[in-house]
Amino acid sequence: MNELELIARLTRCLPVNDSVIAGAGDDCAVVDLGLADRWGLLKIDAVTEGIHFTKEAPARQVGHKALGRCLSDVAAMAGTPHHAVIALGLPPDFSPQYLDDLYEGINAHATRYQVAVVGGEITRLPERLSITVALLGSVGKQRCVLRSGARSGDAILVTGELGGSIHGKHLAFEPRLTEAAWLADHFPPHAMIDLSDGLASDLRHILSASGRGAELLAGAIPVSPAARLPQQSQHPPRPPLTAALCDGEDYELLFTVDPKQTVPLRDAWIQAFPQLKLSCIGRITSEPGVRLRTKNGLQTLTDHGFLHFP
Amino acid sequence: MNELELIARLTRCLPVNDSVIAGAGDDCAVVDLGLADRWGLLKIDAVTEGIHFTKEAPARQVGHKALGRCLSDVAAMAGTPHHAVIALGLPPDFSPQYLDDLYEGINAHATRYQVAVVGGEITRLPERLSITVALLGSVGKQRCVLRSGARSGDAILVTGELGGSIHGKHLAFEPRLTEAAWLADHFPPHAMIDLSDGLASDLRHILSASGRGAELLAGAIPVSPAARLPQQSQHPPRPPLTAALCDGEDYELLFTVDPKQTVPLRDAWIQAFPQLKLSCIGRITSEPGVRLRTKNGLQTLTDHGFLHFP
DSSP states (O other): OOHHHHHHHHTTTOOOOTTEEEOBTBSSEEEOOSOSSEEEEEEEEEEEBTTTBOTTSOHHHHHHHHHHHHHHHHHTTTOEEEEEEEEEEEOTTOOHHHHHHHHHHHHHHHHHTTOEEEEEEEEEOSSOOEEEEEEEEEEETTTOOOGGGOOTTOEEEEESOBSOGGGTHHHHOOOOHHHHHHHHHHSOOSEEEEOSSOHHHHHHHHHHHHTOEEEEEGGGSOBOGGGGSOOTTOSSOOOHHHHHHHOOOOOOEEEEEOGGGHHHHHHHHHHHOTTSOEEEEEEEESSOSEEEEETTEEEEEOTTSOEEOO | OOHHHHHHHHTTTOOOOTTEEEOBTBSSEEEOOSOSSEEEEEEEEEEEBTTTBOTTSOHHHHHHHHHHHHHHHHHHTTOEEEEEEEEEEEOTTOOHHHHHHHHHHHHHHHHHTTOEEEEEEEEEOSSOOEEEEEEEEEEETTTOOOGGGOOTTOEEEEESOBSOGGGTHHHHOOOOHHHHHHHHHHSOOSEEEEOSSOHHHHHHHHHHHHTOEEEEEGGGSOBOGGGGSOOTTOSSOOOHHHHHHHOOOOOOEEEEEOGGGHHHHHHHHHHHOTTSOEEEEEEEESSOSEEEEETTEEEEEOTTSOEEOO
16 A cells, blocks of 8 residues: 555545535645634644654754745645644654754744744654654635646646755755745635655646646756756666656645746746746646656656656 | 753743744643634644554554543643644554554544544654644633643642553543533633643642642542552552552643632532542642642652652
């Protein structure tokens, strides 16, 4: 059973109540807190030593990442983060200095986005450090962007450059909160997600929630310089485009807009965020599945993000 | 460095913002969500295989416990739980049936208290299963009970019977949400906490937050029948009173009220909750420290919950 099948199994019959606007299955849960004009956003996420970071990774960056992943999910809803709580699983040989540095990373990241860290819990975890963050945020009811809103013909856009995050970005990424808020103000996306599993997988989440398909332009996909670096664990090395399509942890925004907005959006974006690339990489189709247009014609992307040559 | 010292170190300089009413250091964080008459409550907690439950524990009970611990913390604020998110750390050899049963336990407990389970995250954890729950709740601004409100002369009361939770109750306890709400309606506590670390430790949290001390009556402490059972790991066996004072995971409510309310409260309690014991076990003092009155006179309780015979 893979992760998606497992999630589908566990979320089949979760209890809900009247205040659930969108439960499991989006970047954050959307809940009615009783406010006139805003929804609440709730997210939980964990990073674990040996899985999401190595023992050698600087503790400050691990803290930055642990909170940043949740911040990125709030960004994907065009929301604002407010409060974080943190559960540490702590091995017996922990170093107090490491924890200080870890919290320095968490706190600096929180301070930057006016997030209050309002509590936590420490439990023993014999083998490895684990940091679980839960984040409470909110979003204007008219601004909230779900995964499910993509329409046939929509342009598909992505911020930044993709692939090779393992070479450093996965510990040092900046969640796209400012950019997402700007988009909601000026060019409201129909659907949005943050790239944590990789473009090919995360696009599929939008398509599945929206009941649509997509056609991507291989030449338009922004391949990061890091995607061209050799990866020790890859034999044989993957082409950089495959890394851009399939590597996880880019934490960029993937979203769709009305195709008529593409040109004015790109013009305004360059003014607003001159340092951050924005790429139009394809379009939403009514036909399901994901097709990649290359110089050799159309190719199909399989379910797990890998290229399939038909 | 023990857990309390570690928590003190990590919570020294957490970032806050204008919406924090009570941050780290109470059963839940209390935050201003922008509602006229209610505060938000936020809590995170983890249970881990081999620490909080054994591999042999029924999965349904493990799920019950994982959510129940957070529910008990919301009860301690006299609050109402609304939404839960769950992070699973999953070893590679997990059984789908076990997970189904785990979620059945979580969902049944959530349904009972109208809590919606609105999402989660699954990460790999090679050695053992871990379940982290974050819970969002709310409480009327006038009803919220902190640890810090105990006054000199207050009566100290506790629900249920204490000690020996390891013999079963730690997996099957009922969070005292109904009782706490009833108390807030009829006999508002000055301070309240749920018993997770053990009476001696948790009372100290109230005293430290309130800047007070306490005198307990040994004969009034409700010793559970389970506290009298032998514990395999204890050589020599502890007296049942020590178990009642020092065992964790009772998940009962410990609270203080105006001493004039003690008699009417106990009379009304028997009508409202005939199945659940309520005991007046002592009083809050202006003198710091915890003293235990026994037939041999006054004894001092040390910081870590163990009896010290002066």
